[in-house]
Every structure is written in C-alpha cells, then in structure tokens.
Amino acid sequence: MSISIDVIKEAQQRIAPYAVRTPLLRLQNLDRYLGCRVYVKAECMQLTGAFKLRGALNKMLSLSREELDRGIVAASSGNHGRAVAYVAGQLGTSAVIVMPRTAPAVKIENIRALGAEIVLCDAAERFEVSARICAERGATLVPPYNDPAVMAGQGTCGLEIAEQLPDMDALLVPVSGGGLLSGVSEAVRTLLPSCRIYGAEPEALPRYSESLAAGVPVKVNRGTSLADALVSDTPGPLCFPVVKRNVNAVFPVSDANMLKAMKLLLTEGKLFAEPSACIGIGAVLQGLVPVQKTDRVCFLISGGNAGLEQLEVLAGI
Amino acid sequence: MSISIDVIKEAQQRIAPYAVRTPLLRLQNLDRYLGCRVYVKAECMQLTGAFKLRGALNKMLSLSREELDRGIVAASSGNHGRAVAYVAGQLGTSAVIVMPRTAPAVKIENIRALGAEIVLCDAAERFEVSARICAERGATLVPPYNDPAVMAGQGTCGLEIAEQLPDMDALLVPVSGGGLLSGVSEAVRTLLPSCRIYGAEPEALPRYSESLAAGVPVKVNRGTSLADALVSDTPGPLCFPVVKRNVNAVFPVSDANMLKAMKLLLTEGKLFAEPSACIGIGAVLQGLVPVQKTDRVCFLISGGNAGLEQLEVLAGI
Numbered sequence: 001m002s003i004s005i006d007v008i009k010e011a012q013q014r015i016a017p018y019a020v021r022t023p024l025l026r027l028q029n030l031d032r033y034l035g036c037r038v039y040v041k042a043e044c045m046q047l048t049g050a051f052k053l054r055g056a057l058n059k060m061l062s063l064s065r066e067e068l069d070r071g072i073v074a075a076s077s078g079n080h081g082r083a084v085a086y087v088a089g090q091l092g093t094s095a096v097i098v099m100p101r102t103a104p105a106v107k108i109e110n111i112r113a114l115g116a117e118i119v120l121c122d123a124a125e126r127f128e129v130s131a132r133i134c135a136e137r138g139a140t141l142v143p144p145y146n147d148p149a150v151m152a153g154q155g156t157c158g159l160e161i162a163e164q165l166p167d168m169d170a171l172l173v174p175v176s177g178g179g180l181l182s183g184v185s186e187a188v189r190t191l192l193p194s195c196r197i198y199g200a201e202p203e204a205l206p207r208y209s210e211s212l213a214a215g216v217p218v219k220v221n222r223g224t225s226l227a228d229a230l231v232s233d234t235p236g237p238l239c240f241p242v243v244k245r246n247v248n249a250v251f252p253v254s255d256a257n258m259l260k261a262m263k264l265l266l267t268e269g270k271l272f273a274e275p276s277a278c279i280g281i282g283a284v285l286q287g288l289v290p291v292q293k294t295d296r297v298c299f300l301i302s303g304g305n306a307g308l309e310q311l312e313v314l315a316g317i
Numbered sequence: 318m319s320i321s322i323d324v325i326k327e328a329q330q331r332i333a334p335y336a337v338r339t340p341l342l343r344l345q346n347l348d349r350y351l352g353c354r355v356y357v358k359a360e361c362m363q364l365t366g367a368f369k370l371r372g373a374l375n376k377m378l379s380l381s382r383e384e385l386d387r388g389i390v391a392a393s394s395g396n397h398g399r400a401v402a403y404v405a406g407q408l409g410t411s412a413v414i415v416m417p418r419t420a421p422a423v424k425i426e427n428i429r430a431l432g433a434e435i436v437l438c439d440a441a442e443r444f445e446v447s448a449r450i451c452a453e454r455g456a457t458l459v460p461p462y463n464d465p466a467v468m469a470g471q472g473t474c475g476l477e478i479a480e481q482l483p484d485m486d487a488l489l490v491p492v493s494g495g496g497l498l499s500g501v502s503e504a505v506r507t508l509l510p511s512c513r514i515y516g517a518e519p520e521a522l523p524r525y526s527e528s529l530a531a532g533v534p535v536k537v538n539r540g541t542s543l544a545d546a547l548v549s550d551t552p553g554p555l556c557f558p559v560v561k562r563n564v565n566a567v568f569p570v571s572d573a574n575m576l577k578a579m580k581l582l583l584t585e586g587k588l589f590a591e592p593s594a595c596i597g598i599g600a601v602l603q604g605l606v607p608v609q610k611t612d613r614v615c616f617l618i619s620g621g622n623a624g625l626e627q628l629e630v631l632a633g634i
Binding site: 020023025026027028029042044045047049263266267269270271272273304307308309311314315 | 337340342343344345346359361362364366580583584586587588589590621624625626628631632
C-alpha cells in the first residue's frame with residue numbers, strides 16, 4: 001500500500017498503545033541564535049530514545065503470529081535496531097540486529113540489554129548480511145526505511161506535529177534513507193499545505209541533495225560523518241518519490257555545524273539529543289535555510305541515543 | 318502582604334508578559350528507575366534558565382520608576398542574580414549582583430553578559446555585602462527568597478503545575494532558603510489539597526530538616542555540597558512558617574544521589590538540568606520518598622544553568 005494520510009492515521013491507531021506522543025516544545029531561549037521562533041518535536045523522549053519505534057511498531061504489529069514466531073532481523077546503525085529489539089520483547093519474539101562496527105557503544109549496549117542478538121559488520125554490507133540471516137533462519141526482515149509500513153509508522157510523528165503546531169511555517173527533518181522524511185512530509189504536506197518542509201543531511205553523504213538534483217535516486221561515495229544515525233549512501237527507492245513530491249529542499253550540513261547545534265540545544269535548550277538529531281538546527285546555523293524572525297520553525301529532534309563520552313567533543317566547540 | 322493563592326494569581330498576571338509558561342513533561346523512560354509515574358516541570362527551560370525569573374519579575378514590577386532608577390542590588394549564588402540582571406535590562410535600570418566566589422563560572426559569565434556589575438565575596442557574607450552596597454548607593458535590594466513578592470512570584474510555578482497536572486499525587490521541590498517551596502506549596506496545597514508536597518535539600522546543609530524538627534528556624538553548620546544553588550544555612554523567616562504549614566516532609570539528600578539523578582535525567586530523560594535542580598529525583602533514588610508505582614509524581618526541575626565542564630563528574634558515576 002502506498003503512503004497516504006489514511007495509512008498514516010491507521011498507523012497512529014495501531015501504535016498508540018505502545019508509543020509515546022512526544023511533546024512539541026517552544027524553546028524561546030534559542031530564538032536569538034537561530035533567527036526565528038524555535039519549536040522542537042522531542043522524539044529524543046520517545047520510548048527507545050528515537051522516532052524509530054514508530055516504524056518498527058507499525059511494521060511488526062502488521063505481521064502474523066507465525067511470522068513473529070520465526071524471529072525478526074533488522075539492519076541498523078543503532079536506533080532502528082533498538083526499536084526492533086524492544087518491540088520484539090513486547091510482542092514475545094526474538095530479534096537479530098545487524099549493526100555497523102562504527103556504531104556508538106551506547107547504542108550497542110542498549111540493544112544488548114533488550115536481549116537481542118547483535119551481529120557487527122561494515123556499514124556497507126549490513127543489508128547483505130541481514131538478508132543472508134533471514135534466508136538461513138526463515139526470519140522476517142524489518143527494513144529501516146524502504147518499506148511502506150515503516151514509512152507510514154514514521155509518518156505518525158508528522159501527524160502529531162501538524163496537530164501540535166498547526167500554524168507552523170517551516171519544518172526541518174534529518175534525512176538518511178528517507179523513511180522519516182517521506183512519512184512526515186506526507187502527513188504535513190497534506191494537513192498543512194503551505195508549510196515549508198526541509199530535509200537536512202550530512203554534507204559528507206549528500207544522497208538526497210544529489211538525487212533531487214539528478215531527479216532519480218543516486219548512490220553517493222561513502223564519506224565520513226559524525227552523524228552516526230544518517231549513514232545511508234542512497235535514498236530508499238520507495239521514499240525518494242515521496243520526498244521529491246513533498247519537500248521544498250534538502251540541505252547538506254557540515255559536522256561542525258551539527259555539533260554546534262548539539263551544543264546549543266544542550267546548553268541553551270536544555271535538551272540532550274544525539275548529533276544526527278541536531279542536523280536541522282545545524283542547517284540554520286550554517287545559513288542554508290531561509291527563515292525569518294517571525295517564522296514558527298519546528299525542528300524534529302529525531303533521537304537522543306548518545307553517550308556522555310560523546311559530549312567531550314563539544315567542549316572544544 | 319502575606320502569601321495566599323490570590324497574591325500568587327496576581328503575580329501570575331503581572332509576570333506573564335515577561336516569563337515563559339514552562340512545559341510539564343511526562344518522562345516515561347524514567348518510571349522504572351524511580352518506581353512511579355514520572356513528570357517534570359521544566360523550569361530549566363525558563364528564560365534565564367531558572368525559576369528565579371518569576372520572583373525577580375514580581376518584585377521588580379512592583380517597584381516605582383524612581384526606585385528602579387536608583388538601581389537594584391541582589392545577593393545570589395547565580396540564578397537569582399541572572400534573573401535580576403535580566404529584569405533590570407528589560408526594565409531599563411542597572412543591577413549589582415553579589416555572588417559567592419564558589420559560583421560556577423557559567424553562572425558568573427551569564428550574569429556579566431547581561432551587563433550587570435558583579436561583586437564576588439564569601440557565601441556567608443553575601444547578605445552583609447549587598448546591604449552595604451544598597452546603603453551606599455540608595456539602591457533597592459531584591460532578596461533571593463525572604464520577601465513576600467518574591468515568594469508570590471515563585472508561587473506562580475506551583476499554580477502552573479496544579480493547572481498542568483491536576484491529578485498529581487506528589488510533588489518534589491528543591492529547597493534552600495525556601496522562596497520556591499513556600500510559594501509553590503501555597504499554590505499546590507490550596508488547589509490540590511490531597512497532593513503530597515515534599516522538599517529536598519543537601520544533607521550537608523539540612524536547614525529545613527533541622528528547623529522542622531525543632532519547630533523554629535535554626536541555622537546549620539555550613540557544610541560543603543555540589544548543590545551550588547542551595548547554599549542558605551537557615552530558612553527564610555517568612556518562608557519557614559509557610560513551608561511548615563504546607564509541606565509533608567523535607568528530605569536531606571547526598572551529593573552522590575543528586576549527581577546520579579542529574580545523570581539519569583540527562584541520559585534517560587534527555588533533559589539538561591543543574592545539579593541542585595535534580596535533588597528531588599536524588600531523594601527518590603536515595604529511598605527517602607514514599608512513592609508507589611501508580612503515583613503521578615512531579616519533580617520541579619528548578620534550573621539548568623550548568624556548564625559542560627560540570628558534566629565531566631558524571632562520567633564516573
């Protein structure tokens with residue numbers, strides 16, 4: 001089923017008993033730094049610490065008991081894996097999470113604590129490895145973004161934003177494969193037609209900027225970024241056309257501005273988010289986003305799964 | 318005028334154009350650590366980073382233009398001073414802030430950035446020094462807690478909590494001189510008569526625990542604590558009877574549990590608060606507070622004025 005406001009509303013009904021309606025906060029202390037009226041959707045306060053719970057829930061609640069009992073496999077840089085491991089526990093099945101060796105220690109530990117089996121590999125081979133494990137065990141793959149049920153699940157975050165801030169002028173969403181941005185943009189574009197919707201991605205991995213310029217999904221060289229949750233080198237084929245249709249622009253952001261944003265959100269906004277989640281604020285700091293002083297601008301803070309050791313790098317910024 | 322729900326409501330009207338109605342957040346991720354349903358009143362997101370803005374506003378908005386023009390003096394461990402300096406700027410007057418030498422660097426810098434004159438002294442002599450400066454310059458003193466207008470201003474935070482969480486079972490409030498606890502407890506005791514109201518203070522400076530046991534305000538020995546915002550060695554004479562009348566108990570909390578609480582709030586709650594603001598959560602971690610799994614317990618997170626360097630101490634906890 002292709003994405004639409006109706007399937008997103010169905011997803012909202014389905015996941016409601018298991019997910020939190022996260023707060024949308026007005027952070028007036030950030031206005032003078034960002035040159036607009038600042039709001040955040042605090043998905044860092046979601047259960048499992050990231051929006052990924054929504055998609056994993058919507059997908060796994062759609063599986064049959066028999067499918068669930070054969071086990072679940074997911075490839076993930078961390079947040080999707082934690083969500084899948086958590087939902088597996090809630091639904092009484094087991095999960096194997098295939099993670100890049102470069103994932104932060106805190107993400108690996110949080111998944112292990114949920115009782116999931118962890119397989120570490122190179123980021124580039126994580127989909128191949130997870131497909132092989134599925135084939136060997138007859139387990140079901142829960143894709144991190146390129147799946148209609150996952151996209152609809154992430155879209156529930158956009159539905160909430162549109163309900164919580166109906167006079168929003170602009171929305172900034174972190175993007176990797178595009179599961180979150182496709183779902184959220186579909187909800188917001190439908191409910192708030194005149195709202196500007198922007199994506200933000202690491203400039204070292206500009207898969208959406210380049211694909212939108214080309215008009216088709218392209219694969220970019222695997223650059224290195226501190227945005228450990230935004231590691232896809234190509235847009236999801238199902239996500240790309242939705243993003244292309246709904247989104248005004250996607251901005252490539254430097255690691256330096258992303259970290260400045262993380263520090264600003266922490267010290268002035270009092271919210272602890274992971275680096276990737278701060279990239280939309282980084283886009284504004286980098287001067288990429290057209291915003292005015294009176295604009296109500298919402299930043300989707302996608303997750304908060306960072307360790308205290310990751311704060312050390314902020315001291316020198 | 319003595320404290321009452323009416324003067325607190327008047328204060329709310331008076332300060333509304335200048336202060337933020339801070340969010341009251343449900344932090345479900347903390348439930349399993351604290352054994353209850355966890356809510357926080359996020360005064361760390363207040364303008365100037367702490368609840369102190371409320372009292373300073375209510376006091377200074379009650380002064381005549383002539384009084385304002387002769388200048389303002391405040392003695393403060395940091396947060397009250399920042400609030401007074403900010404309000405002085407808003408109202409077009411100047412402020413002298415008398416601070417203990419031991420205040421965190423970030424608090425001193427934030428006050429200096431607001432254009433206030435800073436005088437450093439020993440914590441024990443800050444009231445004497447500020448009284449002398451007032452006498453010399455004909456300036457008006459804005460006391461940090463022992464003042465009816467300041468107490469009523471802080472009470473607006475309690476008014477908001479009672480409106481935002483009317484089915485609250487218990488409330489935990491940090492206490493030092495008692496300006497916040499007296500004002501908040503007056504509002505909450507009046508509006509939610511069956512809610513349990515608790516204070517939490519450093520066990521190294523148990524001025525309320527000992528005074529409540531004695532039945533009158535007593536001065537305690539000046540112990541050393543990391544709660545840099547909770548440094549009073551005696552209850553405010555005006556605050557004490559209000560606290561005695563309204564509050565179920567005040568708990569003395571160790572620095573170790575306060576820091577554990579700060580870490581928990583940061584890593585699991587995703588909120589960055591200063592150590593003193595976390596002392597209520599520390600009281601629960603220390604096993605001092607009678608809470609049940611189904612209780613809705615609200616923690617007043619009084620401020621967020623901490624520097625990143627203060628996070629280093631959390632790594633070892």
